[in-house]
Amino acid sequence: GAVVSQHPSWVICKSGTSVKIECRSLDxxxxxxxxxxxxxxxxxxxMATSNEGSKATYEQGVEKDKFLINHASLTLSTLTVTSAHxxxxxxxxxxxxxxxxxxxxxxxxxxxLSVL
Amino acid sequence: DAKTTQPTSMDCAEGRAANLPCNHSTISGNEYVYxxxxxxxxxxxxxxxxxxxxxxxxxxxxxxxxDRKSSTLILPHATLRDTAVYYCIVRRAGGTxxxxxxxxxxxxxxxxx
Numbered sequence: 001g002a003v004v005s006q007h008p009s010w011v012i013c014k015s016g017t018s019v020k021i022e023c024r025s026l027d028x029x030x031x032x033x034x035x036x037x038x039x040x041x042x043x044x045x046x047m048a049t050s051n052e053g054s055k056a057t058y059e060q061g062v063e064k065d066k067f068l069i070n071h072a073s074l075t076l077s078t079l080t081v082t083s084a085h086x087x088x089x090x091x092x093x094x095x096x097x098x099x100x101x102x103x104x105x106x107x108x109x110x111x112x113l114s115v116l
Numbered sequence: 117d118a119k120t121t122q123p124t125s126m127d128c129a130e131g132r133a134a135n136l137p138c139n140h141s142t143i144s145g146n147e148y149v150y151x152x153x154x155x156x157x158x159x160x161x162x163x164x165x166x167x168x169x170x171x172x173x174x175x176x177x178x179x180x181x182x183d184r185k186s187s188t189l190i191l192p193h194a195t196l197r198d199t200a201v202y203y204c205i206v207r208r209a210g211g212t213x214x215x216x217x218x219x220x221x222x223x224x225x226x227x228x229x
Contacts, residue, residue, distance in 0.1 A: 049215075107162075
């Protein structure tokens with residue numbers, strides 16, 4: 001079946017540094033990818049929609065300058081958490097949309113970010 | 117997208133069927149019922165989806181009531197590895213916003229030995 005690879009699985013960084021998370025669709029082209037954030041014991045919250053070749057669409061309340069999204073190819077989207085702070089510590093999950101004729105959504109395995 | 121209501125938690129004995137209910141009384145005619153699950157510290161996993169007919173695959177069965185206002189996900193023989201949070205999501209299939217899933221709190225299913 002189709003696979004979405006997310007890297008790294010976990011990362012620890014110092015406050016003020018930037019962290020990049022990659023999301024790759026391994027065997028299909030994904031014109032659209034999605035980024036979610038999940039705090040402990042809470043549900044997933046959509047952060048933004050990543051469109052290949054165009055600017056990402058951010059959900060209300062998500063700072064676009066803090067969470068930089070780049071979707072430069074049909075198989076790769078990246079999320080960069082800039083100037084990370086402890087409150088950015090969370091589980092980040094991406095998903096990729098496989099288009100017609102067998103449209104389906106696939107999720108990555110998630111990235112646990114801990115900011116010290 | 118229509119809102120869903122699920123019990124906060126459920127328990128099930130290993131080997132028995134797990135029946136997870138979901139209410140979606142405001143579902144529209146073109147909206148599907150999707151089920152995903154999330155095992156601790158992993159990304160969500162697609163289970164099954166349906167429009168109005170009952171559906172079955174290798175993982176589960178989905179029973180949708182005739183008025184489509186509620187549904188039940190059935191795991192026929194639950195195992196310990198089925199312990200997870202189960203999310204019932206109602207939305208249109210396809211379209212430009214396909215993939216923008218609104219996750220509720222889901223049901224925490226705990227399978228006991």
